[in-house]
Amino acid sequence: MSDALNPVQQDAVRCTDGPLLILSGAGSGKTRVITHRIAHLVREKGVSTSRIMALTFTNKAAGEMKERVEKLLGGAMRSMWIGTFHAISARILRREGHWIGYERDFIIYDTSDQLTVIREAMSNLMISEDRCPPKSARSRISHAKNGYVDPEAFLSSGSGPFAEDVAKIYRAYQQIMRARNAMDFDDLLVNVVALFQQHAGVLKTYQDRFRYLLVDEYQDTNHLQYMLTKLLAARHRNLCVVGDDDQSIYQWRGADITNILNFERDYPEAEVIRLEQNYRSTQTILKAAAAVVKHNRTRKEKKLWTENDAGKPISVLQGVDERDEARRVLAAIERERTEGHRGFGDFALLYRTNAQSRALEDELRNAGIPYVIVGGLRFYERREIKDVLAYLKLVANPRDALSLRRIVNVPKRGIGDATMLKVQDFAVEKEIGLYDALGRAEEIVGLSGAMTKHLKTFHQHIEAFREQKTNLSVDQLAQEIVAGVGYIEDLQKDRSDENQTRVENVRELLSAMEEFVERSEDASLEAFLSEVSLFTDIDTWDEERDAVTLMTLHSAKGLEFPVVFITGLEDGLFPIIRADGESDLEEERRLFYVGITRARQRLYLCYALQRRRWGSLGYGAEPSRFLREIPKELLEYETPRLDEDASFRSRSGRTPYPPRRHSARGKKQAVAPAGEEDQTASGDSVRYVPLEDGTFPFDVDSWVIHPSFGRGQVVEKSGLGTSTRLVVRFGDGRKKRLMAKYAHLEAG
DNA sequence: ATACCCTTCATTTTT
DNA sequence: TGAAGGGTAT
Numbered sequence: 214m215s216d217a218l219n220p221v222q223q224d225a226v227r228c229t230d231g232p233l234l235i236l237s238g239a240g241s242g243k244t245r246v247i248t249h250r251i252a253h254l255v256r257e258k259g260v261s262t263s264r265i266m267a268l269t270f271t272n273k274a275a276g277e278m279k280e281r282v283e284k285l286l287g288g289a290m291r292s293m294w295i296g297t298f299h300a301i302s303a304r305i306l307r308r309e310g311h312w313i314g315y316e317r318d319f320i321i322y323d324t325s326d327q328l329t330v331i332r333e334a335m336s337n338l339m340i341s342e343d344r345c346p347p348k349s350a351r352s353r354i355s356h357a358k359n360g361y362v363d364p365e366a367f368l369s370s371g372s373g374p375f376a377e378d379v380a381k382i383y384r385a386y387q388q389i390m391r392a393r394n395a396m397d398f399d400d401l402l403v404n405v406v407a408l409f410q411q412h413a414g415v416l417k418t419y420q421d422r423f424r425y426l427l428v429d430e431y432q433d434t435n436h437l438q439y440m441l442t443k444l445l446a447a448r449h450r451n452l453c454v455v456g457d458d459d460q461s462i463y464q465w466r467g468a469d470i471t472n473i474l475n476f477e478r479d480y481p482e483a484e485v486i487r488l489e490q491n492y493r494s495t496q497t498i499l500k501a502a503a504a505v506v507k508h509n510r511t512r513k514e515k516k517l518w519t520e521n522d523a524g525k526p527i528s529v530l531q532g533v534d535e536r537d538e539a540r541r542v543l544a545a546i547e548r549e550r551t552e553g554h555r556g557f558g559d560f561a562l563l564y565r566t567n568a569q570s571r572a573l574e575d576e577l578r579n580a581g582i583p584y585v586i587v588g589g590l591r592f593y594e595r596r597e598i599k600d601v602l603a604y605l606k607l608v609a610n611p612r613d614a615l616s617l618r619r620i621v622n623v624p625k626r627g628i629g630d631a632t633m634l635k636v637q638d639f640a641v642e643k644e645i646g647l648y649d650a651l652g653r654a655e656e657i658v659g660l661s662g663a664m665t666k667h668l669k670t671f672h673q674h675i676e677a678f679r680e681q682k683t684n685l686s687v688d689q690l691a692q693e694i695v696a697g698v699g700y701i702e703d704l705q706k707d708r709s710d711e712n713q714t715r716v717e718n719v720r721e722l723l724s725a726m727e728e729f730v731e732r733s734e735d736a737s738l739e740a741f742l743s744e745v746s747l748f749t750d751i752d753t754w755d756e757e758r759d760a761v762t763l764m765t766l767h768s769a770k771g772l773e774f775p776v777v778f779i780t781g782l783e784d785g786l787f788p789i790i791r792a793d794g795e796s797d798l799e800e801e802r803r804l805f806y807v808g809i810t811r812a813r814q815r816l817y818l819c820y821a822l823q824r825r826r827w828g829s830l831g832y833g834a835e836p837s838r839f840l841r842e843i844p845k846e847l848l849e850y851e852t853p854r855l856d857e858d859a860s861f862r863s864r865s866g867r868t869p870y871p872p873r874r875h876s877a878r879g880k881k882q883a884v885a886p887a888g889e890e891d892q893t894a895s896g897d898s899v900r901y902v903p904l905e906d907g908t909f910p911f912d913v914d915s916w917v918i919h920p921s922f923g924r925g926q927v928v929e930k931s932g933l934g935t936s937t938r939l940v941v942r943f944g945d946g947r948k949k950r951l952m953a954k955y956a957h958l959e960a961g
Numbered sequence: 962a963t964a965c966c967c968t969t970c971a972t973t974t975t976t
Numbered sequence: 977t978g979a980a981g982g983g984t985a986t
Contacts, residue, residue, distance in 0.1 A: 566971045767974045
């Protein structure tokens with residue numbers, strides 16, 4: 214990219230006052246313009262950074278923006294509010310939520326937490342899950358919120374099947390969330406809009422403070438975000454929105470493309486600037502992108518151009534099935550690597566659905582190629598991470614019954630479901646929270662003395678953490694908790710690979726917290742919890758790593774790679790057609806457009822003639838109609854090589870690469886079990902003598918025979934009498950935990 | 962309490 | 977297909 218801004222970019226930078234719509238084509242240097250614009254405001258116009266707010270969709274975009282502005286201005290931009298809509302809303306609500314009945318320490322529920330609450334609401338209402346699937350309730354509630362529709366309005370609008378049920382669930386759900394001082398993602402936006410609408414004074418403070426407002430990816434704003442933007446900008450009207458209607462790919466989530474299409478109607482005095490020079494891709498790639506998106510009707514006409522070379526044709530790869538497709542991708546990667554002198558980090562493999570990553574992943578792993586998967590299984594959604602966070606959440610907010618339930622018996626404290634039911638009954642009877650009920654465990658009838666003690670101990674433990682909360686930083690507090698409850702030790706009791714990974718993840722979390730404390734001005738527990746709740750996988754994606762990147766087309770938005778493979782280009786998959794036959798072809802096409810324009814030099818379009826979808830159901834597929842929308846002269850079909858070599862490889866799973874270890878986040882490595890050789894040597898024979906009380910005489914190191922596992926050696930023994938438990942290592946190296954009284958062991 | 966078997970779900974995309 | 981969660985036998 215050239216150093217100086219081009220004339221249009223300069224216009225966009227200098228046009229600071231009044232509403233401005235920047236239509237920025239893919240690869241047109243959008244981020245550069247935004248950051249220079251902010252720097253211009255500060256340096257040339259003397260605007261204080263504290264008066265600028267920039268809203269983005271992802272933390273990554275926000276972080277990048279902040280970093281680049283800091284670089285331009287040479288200093289930390291503490292006072293400037295750059296963040297995602299959700300993060301900024303959370304920040305405002307931490308300060309002002311009390312106006313609308315939330316406490317400062319409200320917690321943010323993720324989508325699985327949401328589901329739990331919905332189930333709870335449904336069971337209270339006696340609505341069966343067959344009648345109204347919780348997930349569909351969730352999505353309809355979310356839609357309602359995105360349209361700023363409350364339960365009552367939802368009911369009167371009476372839309373869709375079971376509208377009454379959903380309205381009831383919606384209301385009950387909100388009641389539960391309120392009682393727990395909790396908000397879901399949508400609530401963050403709903404509440405900040407409600408706050409501003411109901412409290413003019415509060416709104417005025419923010420309107421006055423933020424004289425310059427900037428919104429990135431405006432084409433993806435939903436109605437709530439639109440309202441929020443409008444409210445904030447109403448006073449100064451210095452609102453700059455940046456976007457590209459051709460890259461609107463979140464309508465399914467409530468994004469309203471008319472926000473960008475109607476900007477000029479909302480702000481008649483708005484300037485419009487079009488960034489149309491592309492600095493990223495070859496002419497060939499741009500031509501293909503333009504030809505595709507031209508098929509859409511609802512869009513603003515624009516003409517992207519570039520001074521770059523024509524570049525190579527776009528390659529089309531055909532596989533017989535998804536494995537074959539994957540192998541062809543790998544072959545192309547290898548060719549690019551040797552001929553094009555590229556590193557693994559230059560490649561991106563994009564797909565429509567996360568499930569498609571498997572075949573690619575399998576082949577990459579076989580070949581020993583390092584790769585990173587973005588999305589899919591998220592760090593903060595892992596069990597161990599959620600456990601630790603649940604402790605923190607409970608410490609932050611004892612009303613968070615969800616977190617309480619999650620960890621009350623983790624690690625095991627002998628507090629089971631039956632006990633918690635009694636606690637719950639007591640809590641309901643006394644009209645107190647679950648947590649407070651634990652503190653009064655001695656009053657609960659029907660609990661054994663030991664159980665009461667367990668509950669009290671747990672309560673005291675948490676109380677102690679709550680006291681420490683004020684003197685300790687978040688990371689120290691987390692360390693105290695992890696150590697205090699023996700979380701890691703508990704994991705290490707079972708030394709499986711899986712648990713080892715879990716321990717590492719917990720440590721990773723702890724170090725992430727240290728980092729958080731170092732870099733944040735507000736290092737409070739609440740701020741940390743807010744941040745992690747709003748974190749996604751793409752945010753941690755490390756572009757420096759020399760590894761092939763795998764991700765969905767959606768995740769790829771905003772990124773670029775020298776070489777891009779778009780896989781699974783089959784009708785029905787991409788464009789996707791759902792089970793009900795519904796498909797938004799224009800949005801799918803925009804998604805394809807986004808994918809194409811991620812590529813700088815080389816683009817590969819791949820499909821398979823047959824693909825397994827949900828297992829055995831293989832379906833024959835037509836190549837995607839989108840392929841036909843690209844002019845033939847831009848394409849180069851790779852001769853399908855369906856020779857015996859390919860089929861041989863398909864069976865043996867061999868590839869030209871030697872297997873090598875690599876780490877792919879979130880995927881457990883296929884590690885061969887620690888091979889213990891056959892134990893054929895006869896050890897000391899222990900006579901099988903069943904004792905009167907049913908105990909068994911086996912000790913550590915003695916040999917036993919199990920009716921189904923065969924012969925093995927006792928490596929651990931715990932418990933006494935009838936509850937004797939043994940860990941036995943059998944012939945194939947597998948260790949089994951056995952309850953001696955059930956195992957039918959014989960001496961051997 | 963654990964281990965295994967069964968069912969179900971996911972397969973659209975995410976803050 | 978395979979992961980994950982529930983239920984049941986041990």
